[in-house]
Amino acid sequence: MTAGTYKDTSAFPDPVYKETVLRPLFDGAKDHHIEGFRLIDRAHLVMLHETGILTIEQARPIAQALEAIDREVDVSTLTYTGEVEDFFFLIEKELRKRLGPDLAGRLHTARSRNDIDHTLFKLGLKDRIDPLLERLVRLAETLASVAERESNTLIVAYTHGQPAQPTVFGHYLSAVLETLLRDIARLEAARDIVDRSPMGAAAITTSGFPIDRDRMARLLGFSRPLQNSYGCIASIDYITSTYSAIQLIFLHLGRFIQDLQFWTSFEVGQIYVPNAFVQISSIMPQKRNPVPIEHMRHLASQTAGRAQAMLTIMHNTPFTDMNDSEGESQGFGYGAFESGARVLDLLAALVPALRINPDRVRQNIRRSCITVTELADSLVRLEGLSFREAHEIAAEVSRSVVAVEGDIAADGYEVFQGAFERCTNRQTGIDKAQFAKIVSPENFVAVRDRFGGPAPGALSQAIEGYNQEISAIRNRMQETAQRARTSAQDLQSRFAALLGGR
Template identity: 90%
Template sequence: MNAGTFNDTSTFPDPVYKETVLRPLFDGAKDHHVEGFRLIDRAHLVMLHETGILTIEQARPIAQALEDIDREVDVGTLTYTGEVEDFFFLIEKQLRTRLGPDLAGRLHTARSRNDIDHTLFKIGLKHRIDPLLERLVHLAETLASVAERESRTLIVAYTHGQPAQPTVFGHYLSAVLETVLRDIARLEASRDIVDRSPMGAAAITTSGFPIDRELMAHLLGFSRPLQNSYGCIASIDYITSTYSAIELIFLHLGRFIQDLQFWTSFEVGQIYVPNAFVQISSIMPQKRNPVPIEHMRHLSSQTVGRAQAMLTIMHNTPFTDMNDSEGESQGFGYGAFESGGRGLALLAALVPSLRIDAGRVRQNIRRSCITVTELADSLVRLEGLSFREAHEIAAEVARAIVAIGGDIAADGYAAFREAFRRCAGRDTTVAPDRFAEIVSAENFVAVRDRFGGPAPKALSQAIAGYNQDIAAIRARMQDAQRRAQASAQDLQSRFNALLGAR
């Protein structure tokens, strides 16, 4: 049915639509995408001229008008009036005012708001991924440094919330670091997806004009064009991959942060947080509250929630260009970078300041008998017992020591000798001093000199490998930065050539 049948006298935009949709979209573009619009206009103009689609007589006045708009229009002071639909049409209106409709309209040859929008969003994401990646790599460097510093510092490792085995703080931090490095790899992989230019896809199917998509990708600082033009405007995996990576980063860091909260509790107390990161109760003068840990936890949770929300927004949307993935959703997602960046900065500042309370660690090791696993292992090696027999003997020793609140090294030999005789049917060959050495925390760590273990040699080799991995990440980041700078300089140079002498 023809719309004219209804005698429709309404005019665009409806006032409610203007206030609920168009104004927020305009303000979002004004806040987040002005520089992206500027770059796209300039790069597209350069490409149109260099491919012969526009002559220099056409391109030069357009370039000069774009310069004038940059100089004369203070975007920050603009208020949406509804006279134009969005920020794109505002720029086009400014061009028409300066050049007239024919010449002004030539800038939009062979492009669409579809490919422009997704290019804007990718530029916006890259400008946020890179600082987040920088903070994440800085955290990795910090963890590696502190792991090396604490490579011989004993701690109690917990499983199921209970003391399990002794290890060193550097070994624990290295486990966190390995996860961070894998998270960095996921974020780098998502950045690679973001770093493919949609420009030249136009609305859906590219263009009949002889456009140069590789040139556009280069001038805008992308590594290459995204190939399939339908996918350029439909495949939003650049969004989902980015926010999936962010969600996992902060989900994983949240578990580390929760350990810090647990280990700083009065009952455990193996980590000391310095005064610079402690707030005192307003009513209880004895309390030292390491509340930055709580702030890191809720910042991580907020970031996970915001990233997860972005995935939910994309769920069950059609495989085409659609507003669900565009302006307002993009602006919403940027909150994940803000909260995540704050959390990473705070965590990287806190970790080097942490100190292990060696006295409390010794006390917890003594009270929990967590070295008896090595007693069982040693009996297998020294006495030729099966592990199950050795485990039974070690369990009896642990029960006896816990019952008297004793120290296994000082008080456990008698119980060990009796348990050994009862289970093995003979006397042990392990002397008291050898027994004390076997059940010491230092020995427990030292004998675990296997790939990935906490002993000094194995841990030192691991940290050296992590540092190599971090250096390689740094090199890739620097390469990307150099390429972006070269692209920006090349665009400026080519645009200046269009301007010529004024």
């Protein structure tokens, strides 16, 4: 049978399609995008009137009908029936009920569900990125404050899972903070892409009507319109840039959280977690389990995984408007913001409560002989040796001290004297007191006063710079928030004027 002779007696929507696709999409729009729909309708109506596309006689009753719908329709009680395709058509149906098809249909002049949808999704992302940025900046401020507090607190730094060198906790936290600030910059850059309005692109190619895309963007609180109209409905880099940034944030924080897990273990024990963040075993009364760290770790992984899933969903999709990037995908992605917020809140509460166990740090420094690098460096500076010669002497000292489970300052000098003479055929000019100072962890940190190092001067300068960077981020966030408030007030006043002062 040919298509021309086939008689299609089916009615939209198919019951299975209704339950598997249309109802979830309707519920997603109802849960996430109602306020966005409301703003877009009002802003578009204001713009149509300001450009002369609609007269006041046309615009005013539409405004009044929109206000009546807001007042009379309780969206939370709505159930999808299949009478209309989606939430957009539900609003149009309500307008037609109040205004008739001719006047109601004029609101849709020069726009499409294509540009409406991507504008909705961008509004939804901005509403989630901004609170996430607030939490990230709060964590950055916390890390800077604790880094300053712990700027003289010795810890063991590890490489390859083994004790490597002494540093201070403030230096370690500053490294975490510095990475976080770069992550914040990536999310700010993503937000700038999100902050470009698609409205006015219509289906693909804009419109023959004299619309004002810049005005529409400003009314909705965007910084500017996205220029190319095809890109407005096809270039989903606002999604990929946002979730790429989120994935990196929680991948990087997960590494920090893993260190906290390792450093709180009984065998390492250089971090003490206070009782408020410790759960006990149901059967082993001696155990102190820092369970919040585990929750942060798996929540960070869930967040990174959800973000990665969003990138996978976008992979190999056509460069056009398509459902892959729309309602259900957007709703799925919002889960990354929810789990990520939990990680950031918990981390910002935990970090200030952490304390370094100085006795365990001293014990681990002594047992691992990790200050011996400075002995090699000092031999180069004080005795004029090559670093390779100095390294061989320092290696012999550390092997001997570790073998007897000794302390390098108390037990290493005689071994050092012998190793130095065998290597150089002369006696060292370094006496026992000077040797003990050279291999002390305090000296190890103090002499590393280079840019980016852990010594007090270098670390203080770094923290000051971080605080300035955080302050600049805060200022940008405040400017963005003020622009949004100004836009909202402008839209409210312009819409009220259309209502006729009601």
